[in-house]
Amino acid sequence: MWREIPGSREERARNDEGKRTVPQKGFLLIADITGYTMFLTSSELEHAQGVLDALFKSIFAEIRAPLTLSNLQGDAALAYFPDEHVPQRQFPLDAIERIYCSFANTLAAMRLNTTCSCNACRNMGSLDLKFFLHHGEYAVQTLAGRSELQGPEVIRLHRLMKNSVTKTTGLKAYALVTEPAADAIGLPEFFASAIRHVEHLDEFGDTVCYVYDLAPVFARWRAARRIFVERDEPLAFESMEVDLPVPPAVAWAYVTDIDKKIRWQQGLDAMSMTGLARGRVAQGATQHCAHGKGSTVHEIVDWRPFDYVT
Structure with a gap:
């Protein structure tokens, strides 16, 4: 007869199911692939999956402690890190730029090395990556064995993904940092040179943001002599x-x-x-x-x- 030992991993998982942590303050980060839907719908699925798999691996490889990956939402990855885990003020910006350079370098290498003429390989140049960084209160709840973020500020961050940044600035690869996140980072000189952008959200009203271009970041990364x-x-x-x-x-x-x-x-x-x-x-x-x-x-x-x- 098989019986489960009390306190086993299976039992602990069941006990943790539905548990919510005490609300905490920290940074919320979304990395979102630009052009994802059009790329999938206009490319051969088998080849498109191979391209996207490599790109997502380049993103996940850089979401490391103290960042915690919450989940993958189609074309976007959601991560978070509480205030007490932020090692230095500029860490959120360094983390964004490191993830972007990993993504852009992987994409550039695939474009350079492919000899395939399929639609997926021709269309992958339309892909890029953008980021949304916010700071506020959130809770972590375990559902179906996964850690899900909950709270109004999590919803606000997701609403910001539908924005007018590209229309007003022409930028495809950018980091959008909300004013609360910029205040929490505390580098006024850096954000003074960023583009001030206001996005109106029906549920939250006007959200002040700062936007900066990531293409020059990757260009400097590639040009820098090691x-x-x-x-x-x-x-x-x-x-x-x-x-x-x-x-x-x-x-x-x-x-x-x-x-x-x-x-x-x-x-x-x-x-x-x-x-x-x-x-x-x-x-x-x-x-x-x-x-x-x-x-x-x-x-x-x-x-x-x-x-x-x-």
Whole structure:
């Protein structure tokens, strides 16, 4: 006779079914493939599925902790991360740009390498990716073994997907950041250079947003020269390696964010950054480390969140 052991995985799954977490505040992110429906309806399904499968894999590969994937909704992926899991202010923007560069690079490689003349391979150039970032309160509920996000702000974010951004700006690949998300990120210099956009939603009224073009982000990513420090090169100080029980994005913040770095790096009196790109740390920024009467200057010559910095 077979009986289930109390506390087994199956029983715990049943007990968790329908449970809702305490509402929490954080970021909500949707990555939405532009041109998805037209691509599917005008292409051979078998080939179209292969193209879309590769593109979705490029998106999912970069939705990593502290981001959590909630679900896939046809042509869009919904992810979230609570405030306490945000490692540094610019992380939401870095995450968006990293996902987009992964998608755009995969698409460019397929277009370059295919010799197929089917409709799917001819039409994949019409595909692109756009993002919607919001900040607010939400709850996570387990339904049918899946974590579903619920709450008015989740609905607001989905409503923003039907917008007039492309019509008014001409942009296909863009990030739309709501004003609450921009305020939570706290980089006024960056958003001052973005396009201010107001979208009227019947249920919520006017929602103020900031929109910026992702095509130049990918162009800079492709053009940037990679500069590695090889293991046999002379070093300014002895190398250090340590395993950390945190996601790469969190470890990245403790290496690149001066407010966090000064907490663990010994022998320093103060740290500061100059040459920021509209308030964000990036290639060309300079880190100044003060120790006693002297100081050390580090210039960032290569910047690849969340892989490496030189």
